[in-house]
Structure formats: structure tokens, C-alpha cells
Amino acid sequence: MLGESGTVPVKLEPGVDLPARILAKDRLAEEEFCNAYRRGVLLVAIARTRDREAARDLTQEILMAVLKALREGQLREPGKLGAFVGGTARNLINNYLRSRALRPESELESIPEPSCDPVEELELADRRRLIRSELESFGAMDQQILLLSLIDGHSLVEVAQRLQLSHDAVRARRSRMIRKITKKFAYLSQKQALQPHR
Amino acid sequence: MVCRDIEKNDIAIQYLSGELDSKLQDDFEGHLLECQRCQSILETLLHVRDDLQLRAHEIRSPSRIFQGYLRWAWGIAVGLFALAIGLGGTLYVMHRRSTLIEAKKHVLTQSSGPANLANTSSSVQHESGEHGSNKAPDLSAQVTLPEVPPNRSISNSSTSKLNLPINERNNINFKLKNSQVLAGNAPRVGAAPTSGVNLGSRQPSANSIAADGSDAPDNSVAAVPSPQASQSEGSKTEGHNPPSQRATSSQVNDVQIAKELFRLGLVQPPPYTFAGLAASTPSKRNTGPARLSVEPASGVAHPNAGRTNFQTGMDAYVEKRYRDAVELLEDALRDEPAAADVNLYLGISLLMVGKPEDSMAPLQAAGTNEKSSYAQSAHFFLAKAYIQTADLAKAEAELQKAASLPGRLNNQAHSLLAQVQALRNSTYSIESGKPH
Numbered sequence: 001m002l003g004e005s006g007t008v009p010v011k012l013e014p015g016v017d018l019p020a021r022i023l024a025k026d027r028l029a030e031e032e033f034c035n036a037y038r039r040g041v042l043l044v045a046i047a048r049t050r051d052r053e054a055a056r057d058l059t060q061e062i063l064m065a066v067l068k069a070l071r072e073g074q075l076r077e078p079g080k081l082g083a084f085v086g087g088t089a090r091n092l093i094n095n096y097l098r099s100r101a102l103r104p105e106s107e108l109e110s111i112p113e114p115s116c117d118p119v120e121e122l123e124l125a126d127r128r129r130l131i132r133s134e135l136e137s138f139g140a141m142d143q144q145i146l147l148l149s150l151i152d153g154h155s156l157v158e159v160a161q162r163l164q165l166s167h168d169a170v171r172a173r174r175s176r177m178i179r180k181i182t183k184k185f186a187y188l189s190q191k192q193a194l195q196p197h198r
Numbered sequence: 199m200v201c202r203d204i205e206k207n208d209i210a211i212q213y214l215s216g217e218l219d220s221k222l223q224d225d226f227e228g229h230l231l232e233c234q235r236c237q238s239i240l241e242t243l244l245h246v247r248d249d250l251q252l253r254a255h256e257i258r259s260p261s262r263i264f265q266g267y268l269r270w271a272w273g274i275a276v277g278l279f280a281l282a283i284g285l286g287g288t289l290y291v292m293h294r295r296s297t298l299i300e301a302k303k304h305v306l307t308q309s310s311g312p313a314n315l316a317n318t319s320s321s322v323q324h325e326s327g328e329h330g331s332n333k334a335p336d337l338s339a340q341v342t343l344p345e346v347p348p349n350r351s352i353s354n355s356s357t358s359k360l361n362l363p364i365n366e367r368n369n370i371n372f373k374l375k376n377s378q379v380l381a382g383n384a385p386r387v388g389a390a391p392t393s394g395v396n397l398g399s400r401q402p403s404a405n406s407i408a409a410d411g412s413d414a415p416d417n418s419v420a421a422v423p424s425p426q427a428s429q430s431e432g433s434k435t436e437g438h439n440p441p442s443q444r445a446t447s448s449q450v451n452d453v454q455i456a457k458e459l460f461r462l463g464l465v466q467p468p469p470y471t472f473a474g475l476a477a478s479t480p481s482k483r484n485t486g487p488a489r490l491s492v493e494p495a496s497g498v499a500h501p502n503a504g505r506t507n508f509q510t511g512m513d514a515y516v517e518k519r520y521r522d523a524v525e526l527l528e529d530a531l532r533d534e535p536a537a538a539d540v541n542l543y544l545g546i547s548l549l550m551v552g553k554p555e556d557s558m559a560p561l562q563a564a565g566t567n568e569k570s571s572y573a574q575s576a577h578f579f580l581a582k583a584y585i586q587t588a589d590l591a592k593a594e595a596e597l598q599k600a601a602s603l604p605g606r607l608n609n610q611a612h613s614l615l616a617q618v619q620a621l622r623n624s625t626y627s628i629e630s631g632k633p634h
Contacts, residue, residue, distance in 0.1 A: 040231035043240050047214055050247075086228045131245045132253075143250070143257045149215050150247045151254055156217075178211050181246060186238040 019078045022070040033070070034063050037082075041089050048093045049100075058096055062089045127185065134181055141165075145174050199229045201236060210239050214247060458621055462614060463586040465549050467520075468575065470512050504533030508540050515543055520550040531560070538564045538572040546579055554586035565599070574605035581614065594618050 021029030041062050045055035066088050069075060075084055135143060141163065148159045160170045204210060204226070212218050213226050230236050250257065511526030527544040534540050541564035548557035558580060565576030577600035584593035597618060600611035 037231055039234075040237055043237055043244065044227050044230060046244055047240065082232045083228050086224065086231055089231075090224070090227065128245055128249060131242070132249045135246065135249055135253075140257070146246065147250050147254055147257050149211070150243075151250050153216050155215075174211065175208050178208060178243065179205070182205075182210075182239045182242050185242045185245075186235070 017078070019070050019075050019081060022067065023073050025071070030067055033067065037066075037085050038063060041085065044086075044089055045093055049096060054096065054100075058089075058093060062092050065092065131181065131185060134184065138177060142173055142177055145170055146177065149174060199225045201233060204229070204236055205239075210236065210243055213240070214243055455621070455624075458617075459585060459588060462617055462621070463554075463582055465546070465579065465582050467515070467546050467550055470516055470543065504530050504537070504540075507533060508537070511540075511547075512543060515547060520547045523547040524551060536563070538567060538570045538576070542572045542576050542579070545576070545583070549579060549583060549586070554583040557583045565596075568603065571605070574600050574603040574607050574611070577603065578607045578611055578614075581611075581618075585618065590618055590622050594622065 018029055018033055022033060038059060042055055042059040045058040045062070046052055049055050049058065062085070066085050069084070069088070075081065135146075138146075144163060145159055148154045148162060149156070154162070156167055156170050156174070159165075160167045163170065199209075209218070209222070209226055213223060218226065226236075230240060507526055507530035511523045511530055514520070514522035514526055524544065524547045527540055527547060530540045531537070531544060541560035545557040545559075545561035545564060548554070548560070561576050561580040561583060564570075565573050565580060567573060577596045581593040581596035581600060584590070584596060594615060597611050597615040600607055601615055
């Protein structure tokens with residue numbers, strides 16, 4: 001079956017009875033649930049917090065919170081497990097962001113620590129190297145567009161004003177770069193994601 | 199929300215940039231939790247964001263943005279600079295070539311046809327602003343053509359700057375003019391003259407020129423026009439062509455004659471050796487102008503006052519202060535009117551200050567006694583005075599006398615005599631406007 005984008009769809013379809021199995025104290029169901037939602041929750045957490053270590057902790061916290069809710073039977077509609085996970089993740093991430101705003105800007109704990117999995121670290125480093133070489137192949141103006149958009153959080157209108165370009169030109173440039181990169185590297189990420197979680 | 203919409207609308211990058219509203223964001227996050235493909239896209243974009251964050255400082259530096267433009271600008275600047283140098287060099291070479299061609303044409307024009315003399319009366323004038331207030335000598339190198347063809351007449355106001363090859367040196371700006379007095383505003387010319395035809399009142403500043411006008415290290419001509427010359431020209435230039443007329447071959451011939459007169463009229467003042475106040479006998483060693491010594495005129499007693507003035511004047515003469523020498527020797531001449539040495543050196547000094555006509559009387563007096571050792575020198579320099587006044591007939595006669603007398607000037611007198619005769623034998627006579 002072909003997906004809407006023309007590629008093979010990799011739709012995660014956890015069993016509809018998964019909440020019921022978790023409610024029945026099925027350990028395999030809990031493991032299946034974690035494998036199904038761990039990566040998505042982690043990515044959302046990273047995207048929101050911009051902190052990988054904190055995102056990992058948040059992911060654990062989110063999954064534990066959902067499992068606890070499932071064990072207690074708090075999910076009323078078993079078909080909306082994904083929305084339930086997303087809502088729980090959103091709430092916990094927002095709580096984290098609110099609490100982080102009250103903390104000092106720099107702490108010793110905020111220094112990133114190396115991952116405990118060396119293989120994962122090697123794969124991550126290799127992917128970063130490839131992406132960097134691809135980014136460096138872009139022009140300085142294109143990199144400026146990505147920087148102002150992704151890092152500084154400027155809108156396309158603001159980016160266009162800063163770089164004295166038209167809005168359409170900025171949008172077209174950014175879209176072209178993103179498609180080029182994702183087309184080249186998303187498949188690698190997809191393959192690795194299909195591998196069993198270590 | 200489906201993957202196609204997400205890819206088409208760049209939802210993932212908008213999500214990372216925070217551009218999505220809350221509803222779209224919630225929808226995307228809900229889709230993301232269950233779509234591995236969109237997870238891969240977002241993961242890739244997260245790596246992109248991390249890398250950009252690491253290299254943010256490098257990307258933000260403006261030099262990197264404009265590095266390419268600056269490289270292009272630098273290349274263009276270097277190219278333009280090289281082009282400018284090339285164009286400048288080409289123009290310089292072309293200018294040099296054209297200048298050389300002009301100079302060659304000028305030299306060829308000057309050296310062509312000396313046989314045809316000019317058909318007009320003209321005075322040769324040099325432009326020189328130095329000593330402009332002095333009395334100008336009467337110099338009118340009048341080259342008169344007995345029969346003036348109507349189609350070869352020259353305007354009396356037509357001028358042409360020419361270069362005289364005097365003592366192997368050009369660019370003296372010799373100007374041929376008719377009846378124009380420029381004593382007050384005549385421009386300066388090149389190096390200081392040593393001697394020669396003092397067409398103006400300029401005083402020569404060196405005396406190292408050979409008597410025949412050759413081998414002088416530094417020569418130039420003082421050329422302030424003579425009032426007498428302009429006066430005499432005024433009556434001879436009526437009916438001539440307008441000044442806009444171009445120079446003809448007759449003008450060139452005028453210049454050739456003037457050049458020849460100038461060359462022949464060059465004067466090398468003889469050196470003087472002091473022989474004491476009481477010197478009364480002619481020295482046998484000093485028989486020529488190179489070793490002239492104090493010698494009283496025969497039969498004339500020299501009082502000490504006259505001798506003292508003479509020696510003082512000769513001191514000025516040795517120091518090349520010819521104007522002072524003229525005044526002092528004139529004082530000495532009042533005491534010793536018949537002294538040959540006083541007359542001779544007074545005449546030479548007058549020649550050196552540009553007064554050839556004033557020098558004739560003392561030089562004639564010095565050459566009266568043919569037995570005197572000064573006689574040859576007196577006739578020789580008297581000939582120079584006649585040459586400077588363009589009276590070649592008298593100059594020839596004086597040179598014949600000088601050549602017939604014993605002395606060191608024999609060779610020079612013979613040589614100068616031959617040249618004067620050659621000049622006189624040219625097509626037109628130069629003496630006093632009479633036809634040959």
C-alpha cells in the first residue's frame with residue numbers, strides 16, 4: 001500500500017486493545033506502547049525544549065504518566081490513545097518550560113553529558129557530519145535564512161526584511177533547502193527508526 | 199493532517215520555527231506521534247537546527263556573506279587597474295612616437311635646401327628675458343633679396359620657432375621675426391650662453407668657446423631684438439603677407455643664414471695672464487690670443503694710473519665680469535688711448551656684453567699697428583664684430599688681414615675666412631642689402 005506522499009507509509013498502529021491490555025497488567029503491552037510512542041514523544045520534546053537531555057527525561061516522564069493513567073483506566077476512548085499521549089506530553093513539556101524559566105540560566109547540570117549508548121552516539125555524530133556538509137554546500141544567504149528562521153525564530157517576513165529579499169524568495173529558498181535535506185536524510189532516519197530499540 | 203500537506207506546506211519547518219498556531223501545532227504533534235515518516239523529517243530538521251546553532255557565529259559574520267561579492271569586486275578592481283595601466287602605457291608610447299616623428303620632420307625641414315635664401319628682409323631675433331633692460335645692440339641680419347617674387351614674399355609678422363644646432367645643442371628657440379620688438383616681455387631661453395652672436399643685450403657667461411664657434415660646453419643666445427633692427431625693418435616689410443601665412447622655404451633659408459651667422463659670430467674671449475704693471479716689452483711667448491699679456495702700445499708711455507685701471511679691468515675680465523671690465527678698461531683707455539692691449543680687451547669685452555658695433559672702434563685701434571702682437575687678434579675679433587653685425591664683406595677683409603699676420607690665430611682665421619666666403623658665395627648677398 002502506497003502512502004499519500006508516494007512512499008511506503010510507516011504508520012505506527014498500536015493495537016486498539018492496547019489500553020485494555022495495559023489496564024490488564026500486560027507487561028508486553030506496556031513495552032509495545034513505549035516502543036510505539038517513545039520516538040515521537042522524544043522528538044516533540046526536543047523540538048519544544050531544544051534540550052536533548054531534558055527531552056529524554058521528559059520522554060520518560062511522559063510515558064510513565066501515560067502508562068500510569070492507562071493502568072488506572074483514565075482513558076475513556078481507547079481509539080484516541082495518540083491524542084491522549086500528545087496532550088499529556090504537551091502538558092508536561094509546558095510545565096517543564098515554565099519551571100525552567102524560573103531556574104538560573106546556567107547550571108552545571110545543564111552541561112550535556114555523553115550518551116550512555118556509544119553506538120547511538122556514533123550514529124548521531126555521523127548523521128550530524130553528513131548534514132553539516134550538506135548545509136555547507138548551501139550559499140551563505142541560504143544558511144542565513146535557515147539560521148534566522150530556525151534558531152532566532154524570526155518569521156519569514158522578518159527574515160525577508162533583514163536580508164532585503166522578497167517574502168516569496170525567502171519562502172521558496174527555505175522550502176527548497178528543506179526538501180533537499182529531508183529527501184536525502186529522512187530515509188536514513190526512517191531506517192534507523194525501524195530497527196529495534198536498544 | 200496528512201503527510202502530503204505537511205511536506206507541501208513545510209509544516210515541519212514551521213513547527214520548529216514556532217510559526218504554527220496552537221491548533222495546527224496540536225494537530226501536527228498528534229500526527230507526529232503516529233507517523234514515522236514525519237518523525238524522520240522532524241529528526242532531520244532537528245539535526246539541521248543543532249548544526250546551525252553550533253555554527254551560528256560563523257554564519258552571522260557579514261564577511262562571509264559578502265565574501266563572494268568582495269572576491270568579485272576585488273577581481274574587477276584588479277582587472278580595471280591592469281586595463282588602466284595598459285591604456286596609459288599605450289597612450290604614452292603613441293605620444294612618444296608622434297613626438298619623435300614630429301621631431302624628425304622638423305629636423306628634415308631645417309636641413310633641407312640651404313642654397314635658397316629668403317626673399318625678404320628680416321631680422322633674426324632671439325627670445326630672452328634676461329638683461330632685458332640693457333641697451334640692445336644694433337643687429338639686423340638683414341637678408342635682402344633684390345628681386346622679390348610676389349608669390350614668395352613673407353609676412354613681416356610671421357614667426358616660426360626653430361631650433362639652432364649650436365655646439366651640438368638644440369632647442370634654443372631661435373625665432374625669426376620681422377620688425378617686432380619684444381625687449382620687455384621676451385621669454386627666457388634655456389641654458390646661459392657663453393658667447394656668440396649677441397643678438398640682444400644679454401651678457402655671455404662663459405668663455406670656453408672656440409673662436410670658430412665649435413666645442414663649447416654651454417652656449418645659448420641672448421636675443422632681444424634691436425630697436426634699430428625693428429626700425430630698419432619697418433620700412434622693408436610693407437606689403438607683405440598676413441601673419442597667418444605659413445612658413446615658406448625662404449623663411450627656412452633665413453633661418454639657415456641666421457644660424458650660420460650665429461655660429462660664425464661666436465666669440466671665445468682669450469685668456470689673460472697678468473705680466474706685471476711694469477711690463478713694457480712684448481713677450482715673445484705670448485704671440486697669440488691664448489697667451490696675451492700686458493703690452494703697451496709702441497711709442498706710448500703708460501702712466502701707472504692707466505696701468506692700474508687696466509689691471510683692475512683685466513681682473514674683472516678674468517673673472518668674466520665683462521661689464522665691469524668694460525667700464526674699467528674705458529677708464530684705462532682715457533689714460534692710454536693708444537694702448538693696443540687696452541683697446542683689444544675693451545673690444546673683446548664689448549663683444550662679450552653684446553655690443554659688437556661699440557667694439558669696432560677699439561678693435562680697429564688695436565689693429566692699427568700691424569707689427570704689434572695684438573694686431574692679429576684685433577683683426578680677428580674685429581671680423582667677429584662684423585659677422586655679428588652681418589657685414590660679411592668687412593669681416594672677410596679683416597679675416598684676410600688676420601690670416602696674413604703671424605700668430606696663433608692663423609688657422610682659425612683661415613678657417614673662418616673660408617666659411618665667410620662660402621656664406622657670401624651663396625645665392626644672395628647678405629651685405630648691406632645689396633645684390634651679390
